Amino acid sequence: MNAEKIAARLDAVHGKAPLVHCITNCVTVNDCANALLAVGASPIMSDEPDDVEDITSICDGLDLNIGTLNHRSIEAMGRAAARAAELGHAIVLDPVGAGASGLRTDTARTLLERFHPALVRGNMSEIKALAGASAKTRGVDVATADAVSDENLEASAALVRKLSQKWGSVVLVTGAIDIASDGQRTVAIRNGVALMGRITGAGCMLSALLPAFLAAGDDALLSGVAATCLMGTAGETARARLSGQDGTGSFRTYLIDALSTIDGASLAKTCRIEEL
Amino acid sequence: MNAEKIAARLDAVHGKAPLVHCITNCVTVNDCANALLAVGASPIMSDEPDDVEDITSICDGLDLNIGTLNHRSIEAMGRAAARAAELGHAIVLDPVGAGASGLRTDTARTLLERFHPALVRGNMSEIKALAGASAKTRGVDVATADAVSDENLEASAALVRKLSQKWGSVVLVTGAIDIASDGQRTVAIRNGVALMGRITGAGCMLSALLPAFLAAGDDALLSGVAATCLMGTAGETARARLSGQDGTGSFRTYLIDALSTIDGASLAKTCRIEEL
Amino acid sequence: MNAEKIAARLDAVHGKAPLVHCITNCVTVNDCANALLAVGASPIMSDEPDDVEDITSICDGLDLNIGTLNHRSIEAMGRAAARAAELGHAIVLDPVGAGASGLRTDTARTLLERFHPALVRGNMSEIKALAGASAKTRGVDVATADAVSDENLEASAALVRKLSQKWGSVVLVTGAIDIASDGQRTVAIRNGVALMGRITGAGCMLSALLPAFLAAGDDALLSGVAATCLMGTAGETARARLSGQDGTGSFRTYLIDALSTIDGASLAKTCRIEEL
Numbered sequence: 001m002n003a004e005k006i007a008a009r010l011d012a013v014h015g016k017a018p019l020v021h022c023i024t025n026c027v028t029v030n031d032c033a034n035a036l037l038a039v040g041a042s043p044i045m046s047d048e049p050d051d052v053e054d055i056t057s058i059c060d061g062l063d064l065n066i067g068t069l070n071h072r073s074i075e076a077m078g079r080a081a082a083r084a085a086e087l088g089h090a091i092v093l094d095p096v097g098a099g100a101s102g103l104r105t106d107t108a109r110t111l112l113e114r115f116h117p118a119l120v121r122g123n124m125s126e127i128k129a130l131a132g133a134s135a136k137t138r139g140v141d142v143a144t145a146d147a148v149s150d151e152n153l154e155a156s157a158a159l160v161r162k163l164s165q166k167w168g169s170v171v172l173v174t175g176a177i178d179i180a181s182d183g184q185r186t187v188a189i190r191n192g193v194a195l196m197g198r199i200t201g202a203g204c205m206l207s208a209l210l211p212a213f214l215a216a217g218d219d220a221l222l223s224g225v226a227a228t229c230l231m232g233t234a235g236e237t238a239r240a241r242l243s244g245q246d247g248t249g250s251f252r253t254y255l256i257d258a259l260s261t262i263d264g265a266s267l268a269k270t271c272r273i274e275e276l
Numbered sequence: 277m278n279a280e281k282i283a284a285r286l287d288a289v290h291g292k293a294p295l296v297h298c299i300t301n302c303v304t305v306n307d308c309a310n311a312l313l314a315v316g317a318s319p320i321m322s323d324e325p326d327d328v329e330d331i332t333s334i335c336d337g338l339d340l341n342i343g344t345l346n347h348r349s350i351e352a353m354g355r356a357a358a359r360a361a362e363l364g365h366a367i368v369l370d371p372v373g374a375g376a377s378g379l380r381t382d383t384a385r386t387l388l389e390r391f392h393p394a395l396v397r398g399n400m401s402e403i404k405a406l407a408g409a410s411a412k413t414r415g416v417d418v419a420t421a422d423a424v425s426d427e428n429l430e431a432s433a434a435l436v437r438k439l440s441q442k443w444g445s446v447v448l449v450t451g452a453i454d455i456a457s458d459g460q461r462t463v464a465i466r467n468g469v470a471l472m473g474r475i476t477g478a479g480c481m482l483s484a485l486l487p488a489f490l491a492a493g494d495d496a497l498l499s500g501v502a503a504t505c506l507m508g509t510a511g512e513t514a515r516a517r518l519s520g521q522d523g524t525g526s527f528r529t530y531l532i533d534a535l536s537t538i539d540g541a542s543l544a545k546t547c548r549i550e551e552l
Numbered sequence: 553m554n555a556e557k558i559a560a561r562l563d564a565v566h567g568k569a570p571l572v573h574c575i576t577n578c579v580t581v582n583d584c585a586n587a588l589l590a591v592g593a594s595p596i597m598s599d600e601p602d603d604v605e606d607i608t609s610i611c612d613g614l615d616l617n618i619g620t621l622n623h624r625s626i627e628a629m630g631r632a633a634a635r636a637a638e639l640g641h642a643i644v645l646d647p648v649g650a651g652a653s654g655l656r657t658d659t660a661r662t663l664l665e666r667f668h669p670a671l672v673r674g675n676m677s678e679i680k681a682l683a684g685a686s687a688k689t690r691g692v693d694v695a696t697a698d699a700v701s702d703e704n705l706e707a708s709a710a711l712v713r714k715l716s717q718k719w720g721s722v723v724l725v726t727g728a729i730d731i732a733s734d735g736q737r738t739v740a741i742r743n744g745v746a747l748m749g750r751i752t753g754a755g756c757m758l759s760a761l762l763p764a765f766l767a768a769g770d771d772a773l774l775s776g777v778a779a780t781c782l783m784g785t786a787g788e789t790a791r792a793r794l795s796g797q798d799g800t801g802s803f804r805t806y807l808i809d810a811l812s813t814i815d816g817a818s819l820a821k822t823c824r825i826e827e828l
Binding site: 301302303304306307343344345346347373376377378379380415416417473474475476477521522523524525526528529 | 571578581582585586589590594595596597598599600602603606607610611624789793804805806807808809810811812813
């Protein structure tokens with residue numbers, strides 16, 4: 001895991017242009033589509049149970065994001081995931097709001113247990129809720145007590161590694177410091193800016209990008225790290241560009257701009273990773 | 277009610293960072309989330325009946341917006357509102373398109389009668405439809421005959437005051453001139469620009485902000501007026517920033533920018549209110 | 553069909569400000585609303601079967617876009633279209649993803665056969681799938697083999713003309729070169745830029761604008777061509793404005809800006825059409 005490999009993975013996404021089926025929430029669905037298009041991939045959204053098997057069959061990967069879930073979309077996630085698993089497509093699970101409601105926690109756990117996603121991405125509160133801890137979430141935001149920091153980095157990394165081993169999935173916990181593990185290697189990523197939490201969709205966009213990165217090459221951990229470095233770098237680029245009366249509206253536009261313009265060579269210079 | 281109190285209410289929102297549950301339409305749901313985040317609050321969207329009671333329980337207020345309603349979201353609104361009422365959370369009702377369809381009018385009236393929202397916000401056509409008048413709406417826009425103007429300001433204010441008394445809710449009618457009343461005090465707000473009607477979401481964003489303002493302090497009328505002054509000022513700020521080839525796309529971005537950068541001190545200088 | 557007539561049709565949209573009912577996908581619904589508002593028209597979205605008949609009754613046209621369809625929205629499309637047909641409102645069909653799933657292909661064909669839309673707009677893969685060809689789609693994107701080019705322009709135009717005659721609808725195939733036919737006249741439109749495929753919604757926005765253009769005057773082919781020239785010109789204007797760190801996020805904002813600022817006089821200078 002190094003800058004060169006991260007750069008190559010992004011270039012592979014650009015070259016392969018994977019098609020990603022997203023079953024995602026209505027809040028950030030447009031952002032997810034634009035994020036995928038920004039990196040040269042293509043999105044298809046479909047959450048009708050009678051539509052999803054055909055749709056996922058022509059795709060290269062599947063993003064299951066449980067924000068604004070409903071019984072129809074839950075059924076659709078199950079049917080799409082079953083078909084994607086049959087076809088060997090990478091499945092990403094984003095347990096948005098796990099811990100905030102019984103339905104969300106149960107749905108996320110069921111999807112995890114039935115379909116063994118290639119990668120699970122959430123904030124630390126969501127990941128702990130998924131693991132069965134009685135974590136307190138602040139809705140879709142991380143609880144202060146759960147946030148990864150330099151003080152708890154070692155313990156946090158140990159937990160992520162353990163959950164990765166238990167679930168058989170790459171686990172990616174994003175926050176002020178991001179941690180990713182495939183159960184063997186564990187990596188901290190120090191890209192990104194706090195302002196990403198002042199717009200909706202930064203986490204959802206990353207989750208939507210992940211199946212594209214997973215489809216672009218082997219080593220799921222590398223894919224997860226590369227996508228996280230890209231999203232974090234995009235946030236840094238967007239923040240650096242703010243001037244005058246710019247605020248969170250412009251930041252959001254600049255973030256998509258950055259996703260569409262960063263290439264492997266520039267990502268190699270900005271990515272900040274550390275094996276733990 | 278004065279500029280100082282309005283400024284203090286905005287600063288209280290920034291300080292308290294309320295969590296707002298929105299059951300809202302799919303058209304502007306992303307704008308509502310970004311507007312709440314822009315003012316330092318947090319949004320959670322959920323419209324699945326089996327999810328909303330848990331979600332609303334961890335929130336500080338509830339926004340019920342009936343644009344793009346369906347039978348599932350109508351059931352979700354009832355269950356969320358019942359729970360929010362039990363917990364004493366402020367409920368805001370936005371009767372989008374009341375008068376434009378029987379289902380919308382009936383749904384808005386049922387929510388009003390069953391849950392006695394702290395605040396009801398709409399354009400004058402929607403508010404008249406809710407009151408049982410055979411108002412003509414132009415879809416989700418105000419009918420020309422209903423628009424509040426200097427000519428009909430006194431009569432409009434009397435109607436808003438009467439409806440507030442009848443419903444036991446603060447009533448906020450937005451348009452070229454905004455009027456808010458808690459049945460005792462009635463205030464005209466003269467912030468805002470016509471260009472806000474050339475993008476979708478200005479009204480929905482205001483409705484989403486209202487539970488955050490209601491959760492930030494007592495005096496629901498003050499909360500309603502402060503949020504309306506903020507949204508109107510944001511519109512003025514955004515319009516003043518337009519230059520060159522900018523149009524409604526940039527205006528929308530600048531509006532969110534302004535929501536994220538205006539603080540109490542600056543709002544105190546721009547708010548234009550008048551007790552009637 | 554000439555620049556003067558195209559300009560006059562856009563000016564008529566600005567003057568008449570048609571109200572358009574959209575039953576559309578959740579990915580680009582906000583873009584569709586903002587596109588309609590940008591050209592001075594008004595959008596109403598509603599996809600609840602028990603709401604759509606009332607809503608469409610007060611509108612001037614109906615946009616049926618099957619992206620992210622579900623059984624509820626399919627029923628809503630049928631009920632809205634039946635009412636719109638009774639009232640003589642123009643119906644536009646956008647068969648998003650026809651060919652990508654059985655449900656999408658069947659739904660699009662049923663809507664086409666039952667309601668004889670005034671205009672059908674899609675990429676060539678979708679139009680071929682609708683016509684019963686065993687076209688290969690790339691999800692919601694055109695398959696490379698289907699793309700209209702100078703090499704296959706004559707054959708493509710012949711197909712579009714034949715389908716228009718068969719269906720009794722204006723057929724509008726958009727892509728690198730756009731082709732529109734009413735079965736008698738066939739027109740190629742050479743406005744637009746490739747970057748429009750790097751954001752989501754360019755096609756959906758055009759489809760949402762079409763009922764507004766159809767409601768603004770007779771000659772459905774002229775309406776289709778004028779809207780297509782406008783959208784293409786907006787894309788050209790947006791691309792020409794990109795500078796510095798701008799990417800696809802800014803491009804999307806500039807596209808809406810252009811839709812809101814281009815008038816008939818300027819469109820007359822930029823539209824590039826060719827009768828075939």
